[in-house]
Amino acid sequence: MTFRMSSATATLVGVGVAALLIFPAMRSSRAAAQVREMGDSKTWQEVVHEVEGAPPAEREATKTVAAMKPEGPVPRTPWDGKPDFHGIYYPYVAVEPEPVELDSLYRPQAQALREKLHLEITPHMHCYPHTVPRGFTVQHGFALFQGPGVIVVLQEQFGQFQVIPIVDGPPKHNPSVKPSFQGDAVAYWDGDTLVVDVTNFNGRGWLWRNEPSLMSDALHMVERWTRPDGRMIEYQAIIEDPKILTGTWTSPKMRRGQLLKKEYLDYDPCLEDSREVALTLETLRIDPAQLKLSNDALLYGAHTILERQAATRGSK
Amino acid sequence: MGCRSGTTTPASSVRTQWGEPDLMGVWQGPKLGATPEQDSFNLTQLERLYRPEARAKMTQISATDDPAQSCVPQPFPRAAVLGGPIQIVQRPGMMLVLTEAFHTFRYVPTDGRGHQSNDYLFPTFVGHAAGRWEGDTLVVDVIRFRQPWLAGSGDRPTQTSTGVWPTSEALRVVERWRRVDPDTLEYQARVEDSSMLTAPWDSPRILLKRLPSNQIGEVKCLVDDPVTPPASYLAQFGR
Numbered sequence: 001m002t003f004r005m006s007s008a009t010a011t012l013v014g015v016g017v018a019a020l021l022i023f024p025a026m027r028s029s030r031a032a033a034q035v036r037e038m039g040d041s042k043t044w045q046e047v048v049h050e051v052e053g054a055p056p057a058e059r060e061a062t063k064t065v066a067a068m069k070p071e072g073p074v075p076r077t078p079w080d081g082k083p084d085f086h087g088i089y090y091p092y093v094a095v096e097p098e099p100v101e102l103d104s105l106y107r108p109q110a111q112a113l114r115e116k117l118h119l120e121i122t123p124h125m126h127c128y129p130h131t132v133p134r135g136f137t138v139q140h141g142f143a144l145f146q147g148p149g150v151i152v153v154l155q156e157q158f159g160q161f162q163v164i165p166i167v168d169g170p171p172k173h174n175p176s177v178k179p180s181f182q183g184d185a186v187a188y189w190d191g192d193t194l195v196v197d198v199t200n201f202n203g204r205g206w207l208w209r210n211e212p213s214l215m216s217d218a219l220h221m222v223e224r225w226t227r228p229d230g231r232m233i234e235y236q237a238i239i240e241d242p243k244i245l246t247g248t249w250t251s252p253k254m255r256r257g258q259l260l261k262k263e264y265l266d267y268d269p270c271l272e273d274s275r276e277v278a279l280t281l282e283t284l285r286i287d288p289a290q291l292k293l294s295n296d297a298l299l300y301g302a303h304t305i306l307e308r309q310a311a312t313r314g315s316k
Numbered sequence: 317m318g319c320r321s322g323t324t325t326p327a328s329s330v331r332t333q334w335g336e337p338d339l340m341g342v343w344q345g346p347k348l349g350a351t352p353e354q355d356s357f358n359l360t361q362l363e364r365l366y367r368p369e370a371r372a373k374m375t376q377i378s379a380t381d382d383p384a385q386s387c388v389p390q391p392f393p394r395a396a397v398l399g400g401p402i403q404i405v406q407r408p409g410m411m412l413v414l415t416e417a418f419h420t421f422r423y424v425p426t427d428g429r430g431h432q433s434n435d436y437l438f439p440t441f442v443g444h445a446a447g448r449w450e451g452d453t454l455v456v457d458v459i460r461f462r463q464p465w466l467a468g469s470g471d472r473p474t475q476t477s478t479g480v481w482p483t484s485e486a487l488r489v490v491e492r493w494r495r496v497d498p499d500t501l502e503y504q505a506r507v508e509d510s511s512m513l514t515a516p517w518d519s520p521r522i523l524l525k526r527l528p529s530n531q532i533g534e535v536k537c538l539v540d541d542p543v544t545p546p547a548s549y550l551a552q553f554g555r
Contacts, residue, residue, distance in 0.1 A: 077407075078333070078334055078408060079332075079333045079334065086407060127536070128536070129534060129536065145405060145407070145410075145412045145423075146407065147340065147405040147406050147407045147412070148332070148333065148340070148406075149530065150405050150530065150531070152405055152412060152414065152421075154421055159389065159419075159420055159421065160419065160534075161414060161419070161421050162534065163403060163405075163414065163530075163531035163532060164531070165530040165531050177533060178533065180533065180534040181534060181536070182534055263410070263423070263425070264423040265423070266440065267421075267440075269387075269388055269389055269420070269441060
């Protein structure tokens, strides 16, 4: 196994451990992520591994994105003069807490389903693309590639990407596009804020760090991307999912900082190996019924499970 | 990424606002391959180029060893002939090539900077790219691959073909990208692999047609997914 494979491998082999490392339960609104200041000579993986491998106490000694002072003017594109988000950003930090906890918004049936699911059976484990805003919080490299009329979100983990056309508003979605993990995204400018409207999710991903943060195919998300200065990006998502949430959820306001002058994002594709997954599940000794329910929620979406349960109740 | 106006515009005038040739858009590549009856991907020649020692090793692997069966990203030129769309986004001095099949991305610098020392650090599935403009043609030198296959297990140009197309760490691909008219992108690659091949192999000229779309989609190849198992996924791309 080469050096490059290490983060994906860790995820597959040590799902439980990796889940804790990659998605630590960080409820504190500030100073969540800590990083070293890195020289340009380090590879991206080295940066990631140093940070992920460092114990919390050691991380405390490092500089935080939260403590970053605004630096430099907002870069603008040479083609339309709008803010230029292009760059590689690492890591994530929440700068303003969520007004209402996502956990408090789940409908009773959805909450009951959440409590039955096994926390180790994650979308991640199956190599599913990260749904943002969860994807924004993953402690791996995250890049934006902006060109005329388009911005592409690129993630180091699994090498996934999402193409977001930038249109002269209002956004129009193409209803013929197949539902997907990341949804169909269309962006427009509201002044210097890039507003991204996302629909058409397959409902199979997880929304947020609080696991299992189920979502449905009815999810509608509005993201607001801004650049506070020359090296940070700021992100907030406003989410409605009437099939499983009782009201609108507003994510924390989050930032990522540009700490490296690297121009390319490398990636680790997720090479799902059924034998490794099976081995992990055996190690975890998961109850077969719970395993099936957890897998079904990922394969068909929480909404499908809830609809099936409702139909069963109705027929009794 | 609005449509360009004037379909009679000569290629040289399709330029970005900052003056580079404009390769941007969503482009549909052809589905090329080879059978004894028809070889649209010039694989008869490639098969002849394998060194005897490489052929000996090739008897020890089979079609199931095709990396595509494990859903790993497939590099160009194979990625250009899977029959799926690709998307190109440019900004000054840099290009991003996105492929829908095996969903992957490549950064391609276009400013002639050459390879960086970091490019030699570790191999990647799609290789490290360094591009430069020769007139309106973007010439991209790609090195440090993870031993991809050059074609698929279904590609058998002769009756004796075994459908295995391995490469070595010496693989180098020199690509030529050119927009021949507003709706057509031409791609051609010269493939060198001194450990495996006796001489460079030239792909055919591949013409990709512009699609009236501004985004390629999310298509995942997932080994363990009963909803989209790799067999049905690969079938979409004729492999």
